[in-house]
Amino acid sequence: SVKPLSEDELAVGLECNYAPFNWTQLDDSNGAIEIKGGGGFCGGYDVEIAKKIAEGLGRKLVIVKIEWDGLIPAVNAEKIDAVIAGMSPTEERKISVDFSDPYYESDLVIVVKADSEYAKATSIQDFKDAKITAQLNTFHYTVIDQIEGVKKQTAMESFPAMIVALSSEKIDGYISERPGAISAMASNPEFTFVSFEEGKGFVASPEDVAVAVAIKKGNPNISAINEILGKISKEDRQAIMDNAVKTQPALGE
Amino acid sequence: MPTSFFEWVAFFVNKYGLFFIQGAGTTIFIASIGTIAGFAIGLAVAVVRTIPVEENDSLARKLFYKFVRFIFVAYIEIFRGTPMIVQAMVIYYGSAELWGLDMSPMVAALFIVSINTGAYMAEIARGGIISIDKGQYEAAQSIGMTHSQTMVNIILPQAIRNILPSIGNEFVVNIKDTSVLNVISVTELFFMSKSAAGTYMRYFEVFFITCLIYFVLTFSVTRLLLFVERKLEGPDSFVIHGSQTVPQAVIKGGRE
Amino acid sequence: MPTSFFEWVAFFVNKYGLFFIQGAGTTIFIASIGTIAGFAIGLAVAVVRTIPVEENDSLARKLFYKFVRFIFVAYIEIFRGTPMIVQAMVIYYGSAELWGLDMSPMVAALFIVSINTGAYMAEIARGGIISIDKGQYEAAQSIGMTHSQTMVNIILPQAIRNILPSIGNEFVVNIKDTSVLNVISVTELFFMSKSAAGTYMRYFEVFFITCLIYFVLTFSVTRLLLFVERKLEGPDSFVIHGSQTVPQAVIKGGRE
Amino acid sequence: MSNPVLTVSHLKKTFGENIVLKDIDFFANEKDVVSIIGASGSGKSTLLRCINQLEKPTSGDILFHDKNIQDSGFSLSNYRAKVGMVFQSFNLFNNLSVLQNCVVGQMKVLGRDRKEAEQRAMDILSKVGMDQYISAKPRQISGGQKQRVAIARALAMDPEILLFDEPTSALDPEMVGEVLNVMTSLAKTGLTMLVVTHEMDFARDVSNRIIFMDAGVILEDSTPEEIFNHPKNERTRMFLNRSIRNT
Amino acid sequence: MSNPVLTVSHLKKTFGENIVLKDIDFFANEKDVVSIIGASGSGKSTLLRCINQLEKPTSGDILFHDKNIQDSGFSLSNYRAKVGMVFQSFNLFNNLSVLQNCVVGQMKVLGRDRKEAEQRAMDILSKVGMDQYISAKPRQISGGQKQRVAIARALAMDPEILLFDEPTSALDPEMVGEVLNVMTSLAKTGLTMLVVTHEMDFARDVSNRIIFMDAGVILEDSTPEEIFNHPKNERTRMFLNRSIRNT
Numbered sequence A: 001s002v003k004p005l006s007e008d009e010l011a012v013g014l015e016c017n018y019a020p021f022n023w024t025q026l027d028d029s030n031g032a033i034e035i036k037g038g039g040g041f042c043g044g045y046d047v048e049i050a051k052k053i054a055e056g057l058g059r060k061l062v063i064v065k066i067e068w069d070g071l072i073p074a075v076n077a078e079k080i081d082a083v084i085a086g087m088s089p090t091e092e093r094k095i096s097v098d099f100s101d102p103y104y105e106s107d108l109v110i111v112v113k114a115d116s117e118y119a120k121a122t123s124i125q126d127f128k129d130a131k132i133t134a135q136l137n138t139f140h141y142t143v144i145d146q147i148e149g150v151k152k153q154t155a156m157e158s159f160p161a162m163i164v165a166l167s168s169e170k171i172d173g174y175i176s177e178r179p180g181a182i183s184a185m186a187s188n189p190e191f192t193f194v195s196f197e198e199g200k201g202f203v204a205s206p207e208d209v210a211v212a213v214a215i216k217k218g219n220p221n222i223s224a225i226n227e228i229l230g231k232i233s234k235e236d237r238q239a240i241m242d243n244a245v246k247t248q249p250a251l252g253e
Numbered sequence B, C: 001m002p003t004s005f006f007e008w009v010a011f012f013v014n015k016y017g018l019f020f021i022q023g024a025g026t027t028i029f030i031a032s033i034g035t036i037a038g039f040a041i042g043l044a045v046a047v048v049r050t051i052p053v054e055e056n057d058s059l060a061r062k063l064f065y066k067f068v069r070f071i072f073v074a075y076i077e078i079f080r081g082t083p084m085i086v087q088a089m090v091i092y093y094g095s096a097e098l099w100g101l102d103m104s105p106m107v108a109a110l111f112i113v114s115i116n117t118g119a120y121m122a123e124i125a126r127g128g129i130i131s132i133d134k135g136q137y138e139a140a141q142s143i144g145m146t147h148s149q150t151m152v153n154i155i156l157p158q159a160i161r162n163i164l165p166s167i168g169n170e171f172v173v174n175i176k177d178t179s180v181l182n183v184i185s186v187t188e189l190f191f192m193s194k195s196a197a198g199t200y201m202r203y204f205e206v207f208f209i210t211c212l213i214y215f216v217l218t219f220s221v222t223r224l225l226l227f228v229e230r231k232l233e234g235p236d237s238f239v240i241h242g243s244q245t246v247p248q249a250v251i252k253g254g255r256e
Numbered sequence D, E: 001m002s003n004p005v006l007t008v009s010h011l012k013k014t015f016g017e018n019i020v021l022k023d024i025d026f027f028a029n030e031k032d033v034v035s036i037i038g039a040s041g042s043g044k045s046t047l048l049r050c051i052n053q054l055e056k057p058t059s060g061d062i063l064f065h066d067k068n069i070q071d072s073g074f075s076l077s078n079y080r081a082k083v084g085m086v087f088q089s090f091n092l093f094n095n096l097s098v099l100q101n102c103v104v105g106q107m108k109v110l111g112r113d114r115k116e117a118e119q120r121a122m123d124i125l126s127k128v129g130m131d132q133y134i135s136a137k138p139r140q141i142s143g144g145q146k147q148r149v150a151i152a153r154a155l156a157m158d159p160e161i162l163l164f165d166e167p168t169s170a171l172d173p174e175m176v177g178e179v180l181n182v183m184t185s186l187a188k189t190g191l192t193m194l195v196v197t198h199e200m201d202f203a204r205d206v207s208n209r210i211i212f213m214d215a216g217v218i219l220e221d222s223t224p225e226e227i228f229n230h231p232k233n234e235r236t237r238m239f240l241n242r243s244i245r246n247t
C-alpha cells in the first residue's frame, strides 16, 4: 500500500556522525555525497559501500540523515530503501529486518587514556577492576562480561558521551571497534587504544563484529545486494577502510 | 589539528559555521510555527472547555459538551503524557506504514510540534483564564456577549498577559525539543552538532557552540516576549480629551 | 519469536517487565524531587525578583538588588536556554574533570533536574504573581507586612492556584525529560525502553509499553494536581457562627 | 402596557444550606422605577443577579414579557442585551479603555458599526461627565469615575430594563445629583429600572415603587408615600427610622 | 500634644503629565477627625495613598511625629502598622476567611499570638456585626459585609491613625449609623482619623475639621461650622449647595 520508492533512486539511511563509517563534511571532496534536504555532505566507509551498491543496482544514491533510533522504523515504513550505517546483523535485529552479507568485519579494542595504567594492558583480563562501558544497544556492551571482575558501567548513548566520560575519568575505558578507536585518538591525543592478540581478546560471534546492510523484510533486492558485496574483495574493503580512516575530517588537513 | 579548547571551538565555527546557522534556522522555524500554532490550539481548547453548561440546557447539548470535553481531556493527557519522540515516530513512520501516507519530514515536524505544544498550551491557557476575576466574565455576559465573544474580547486579552511567561517557557522548550525530530530525519541544530561532534569525536567544544546558539535564540525570544508583555500592559499614560478647564490640553496620566 | 504486535508486547512485558518498573520508579523519583525542589526555587526566585526597589533606598541597596536580579535573570536564561543534556554533562563530567568532584549520578541527576526546573518555575511563578490584583499586595503592605510576608501569606497562596496547570505541565515534562539523564548513566524508564527496543529493533512495541507507563504516571499526576486545585479553591460553603436570629444554627453558604 | 415587563415568582436561592432568597414575588411594569432597599446582606444583589441569570435560581420563575427566561429555547444573550446591569463593584473591562468599554457590547452584541457605537458612547459618557477620560484604562481612574463609566456602559446598550446595584455609592453628592438626573430623565423615556440603593431620597423622590427586603424576603412592596408614611411592618419602620436619623 | 501627628507639606503627585495633587499642605493633630470631601476625581484617594506610601509622591514631604517617612532610614513597615487604611475597593485578602483577614496582620506584623489576635478580631468583628461570618471567604459575602470586614481588619491592628476611603459607601443607612458610631467612639479613644467621605452629615457631625479638595488642591481647611456656614470659596459653596440639595 505504501507508495513505491522511486525505481531510479536508492535511498540510504545513516546518522553521518559515526566516523570513520560515516561522517559529515562540508564539500564533496573524497567522494562524499550531499545529504538530502541540506546539511552538508556525508562521507565514510558506509558511503563508499552504498555507492557501489547503488551503481550495481543501476540507481542514483540518495543519502538520508536519520537518528539511529529512526533508522529501522524508516526502512520499515519505506521512507528509505536500506540502512548502511555500521549496523551489526545481530540475531535480535534480524527479527525486524533482513540483513545482507557483511560488508566489513573488525576487531574490538578498548579505548583508554594514554597515561593510564591500562594503556599497557595486553589481555582483556588485565582490565580487572576497571570501570568499562560501551554504547547502548550494541553487542560491545555485552562482551564486557567476558572481563572477570570488571566494574561494568551503565551503557551510554553515544561515542562522544563516552569520550567525555573517559576524559573526565568517570570511566577507565570503553569498548570500540578499531576504526572508531582510531578516529577517537585522532582528535583526542590523550587517548590510546589497547588491541589484543588472538585468544587474549574478546570472543564474539562473526555476525557481531560484522556490519551489514539492513533492508525491509522480504525486499527482493537482497540477492542483488549480496552479489554486489560479494564482488568487493577483502583487500578492497581494507583499502576502502584505510582510505576512510585517512580521509576522515578528524585526520584531514 | 587544534589543541586547546578554544582552538577547537574556532575550528568548528570555521568549518561548520554555515551548517550551525542552517540548523538554527530550521530549529527556530519549527519552534516558531509550532509555538504559534500550539498557542492557537491551546486557546481554542481552553475556550471550548470553559463553556458553561447550564442546567436548563437540553440533554443532547449537555451530552455533546460532555463528549467534547472528554475528547479534549484525552487529547491533552495523551499528547502531554507520551514522549514527543514517540509521537514523531508514530505519526511519521506509523502513518506511512499503516495508511501509506507520505508526509514530508518537515510537514510532519510542524504538525507534531504544534499538536504537542497545543496540549501544554491548553493547560497554560486554562490557568490564565481562571486567574481572571469572575466579575469580568459576568460583566461581559450581562451585556449579552456570548461565551466566545466574552473570551475573545475580554478574558483572553487579560489572560494572555498573565501567561506570557509560561508561553515563553513553551517557546524555549520547543527550541530545544525540536532535537528529537532527528528521528524523522529533520536536520536541526542539535543534529548538526551531533554530526560535528561525532565526526571529530569532540563533545564539549561542539556543544559549547550549540549552547551559545541556543542561548542566543532563547534569549532573543525571551526579550521579545518581555517586550510584548510590556506592550500588553498598555501605555502608562492616557490623553485627556478636550478638557474644558484646559482647552486643547493633551495631558497624560500614568501609573505606578 | 513473537509475530504479531501484541505478542511482541507480551514478550517484552515478560522479559523486561521488572526493568520497566524499576525504570519507572527512578523516573518518578527524580521527577517528583526535581519538580518540588524546582518549585521551591522558582517561588523563591520570583519572590526576590518582585521586591520593589524604592527611590529613597540607599544606593548600596539599589545596586545590591540590581545585582541580585541580574544573577537571577542570568540563572533563568542560562538554565532555560541550554539543553538539559548539556547541563547534565557539564555538571557531572565537568565538575569531575575540573575539581575532581565525585558526585554520584543520582545526586547529580536530582541537582540538575531541580535547578533546571527552577528556571522554568521562576517564570511561571512570575506569571502567577502578576496575575494577582495589585490591591491584594497594597492591602497587605498597608497593614505593615513586609514583602516576603505579603508574598508568603497573601500573594503566593492565590498565585499558586492559578499556576497549578502550568506546574502540572512542568511535572509531566520532568517525567519525560529524565530520559536525557542516561548521558550521565542514570538508568530510568526511557533508557530501559531504548535498551529493550534497540536490542530487538522493535520500537513500536516497546514504546507502546513505555508510553502506557508514561501515560499512567502523568495521568495520575494530573489528576492529583486537579485535586489540589479544587482544594485550593476552598470549600463551597461556610458556617454561620452563633447566629442570633437562629440560635445555634450552623448554616452553610455556598458559591456558584 | 397591561402585562408586566418582568415578573418574578416564588424565586428562591440558596448557597449550600444558606437560604439567601426565600420566596420572592414581584413584578415591574413598563416605566416603573422600583427602588430596592434593605439591610446589608439581605439579598438585594443576589436578587438582581438572579434576574440577570448570573446566579441560577434554586427554584422559581422569572418572566420577561411573559416568557420564562429559564426555558431551554430562550436566548439569554438577547435577553441580557435588553436587560442592562450596573454592578456594585463596577467590573469594568480592565483591558479596554473607557470608550471601548462602552463600545464593545454595542458592536459585538447589537451589531452596530464602530462609528455609530462610538457616537452613542460619547453621548452617554459626556452625560456622566466622563468624555475627557475616554482613552484612560479602568486602573487609571478614580472610584467615582469607574462608577460613571459602568453606568454609561449599561446605558449604551439601550436596554429595556436597567438593573442598578448601588449606582451612586462611590459618587460625591454633586455627582449623585447629576447621575440621578440622568436616571430620572431615562425613566421618562420609558425605561424600566430596578435600583438597589441606600439613598433614601432617591427612593422617595424618583421611584414610583419601593421594595423593602429583609433576610431574603420582601417585607413591603408599595409606593414611596405608603412606605415612608405608613410602613406596615415593624422591621421596616425601624430601618427607615434609623436611616432617616442618619441621613 | 503640641506637635501634629501627621504633617503633609508641598505634596505633589503626577501620573505622567497629569497633575493629580498640586501642592498639598495640611496636618492632623492627635484625636483629630478630618473629613476630606470633594468631587469625584479631585485626588482624595491619591492623597491617602500617598500618605500610606502606596504611591510615591512626586515631590513634597510627609512627616509622622516629625519624622520624614520618605527618609531612607525610616521603617515603612512599622509606620504602616501604625497607620491603618480602609480602601475604597476593600481589597480583602481573597485567600483568607473573614476572621483570618483580621488576624494575619496582628500575628505577622504585631507579633501577637493566635489566641490574642483572634480574640481582638472577634471583638471588632462583632462591633461591625460580622461575627457570624468569620469563616466565610470574601467572595461569599455581600458588598456591605466586605466593607465592614475591611474596617475591622484596619481596626484590629490598633493603629494610631486611620485612613478611611469612603468607609460607608456600600453600607445601608442603618449600618452607616452603626459604623459611624464605632468611628465616633474610636475618635474619643484618641485615634486620629482621615476620612474621605461623601456623607455630609458625617463630615458635619463627627469630624472636627473638614478639608475640601478640588482638582488636586485643598480649597478649604477649616471647622465644619465655618465650611458649612461661611465657605470662603465659590467652588466650595457650589459643591455644598448641590450636595445639600441632593442629600
Ligand SMILES: Nc1ncnc2c1ncn2[C@@H]1O[C@H](COP(=O)(O)OP(=O)(O)OP(=O)(O)O)[C@@H](O)[C@H]1O
Residues within 6 Å of the ligand: B253, B254, B255, B256, D139, D140, D141, D142, D143, D144, D145, D170, D171, D172, E015, E018, E020, E038, E039, E040, E041, E042, E043, E044, E045, E046, E047, E088
Ligand atoms: N494610576 C493612575 N494613573 C493615571 N491616573 C490616575 C491614576 N490614579 C488616579 N488617577 C487620576 O487621578 C485623579 C484623581 O484620582 P483619585 O482616585 O485620587 O480621585 P478621588 O478624589 O478619590 O475620586 P473618587 O471620589 O471618585 O474616588 C483622577 O482623575 C484619576 O483619573
Ligand SMILES: Nc1ncnc2c1ncn2[C@@H]1O[C@H](COP(=O)(O)OP(=O)(O)OP(=O)(O)O)[C@@H](O)[C@H]1O
Residues within 6 Å of the ligand: C253, C254, C255, C256, D015, D018, D020, D039, D040, D041, D042, D043, D044, D045, D046, D047, D088, E139, E140, E141, E142, E143, E144, E145, E170, E171, E172
Ligand atoms: N457566592 C456566595 N456564596 C455564599 N454566600 C453568599 C454568596 N453571595 C452572597 N452570599 C450571601 O448572601 C447574602 C446576601 O448577599 P447579597 O450580596 O445579595 O446582599 P446585599 O443585600 O446585596 O447586601 P449589600 O447591601 O451589603 O450589598 C449575604 O449574607 C452573603 O453572605
Ligand SMILES: [Mg+2]
Residues within 6 Å of the ligand: D044, D045, D046, D088, D165, E142, E143, E144
Ligand atoms: Mg449588594
Ligand SMILES: [Mg+2]
Residues within 6 Å of the ligand: D142, D143, D144, E044, E045, E046, E088, E165
Ligand atoms: Mg477615591
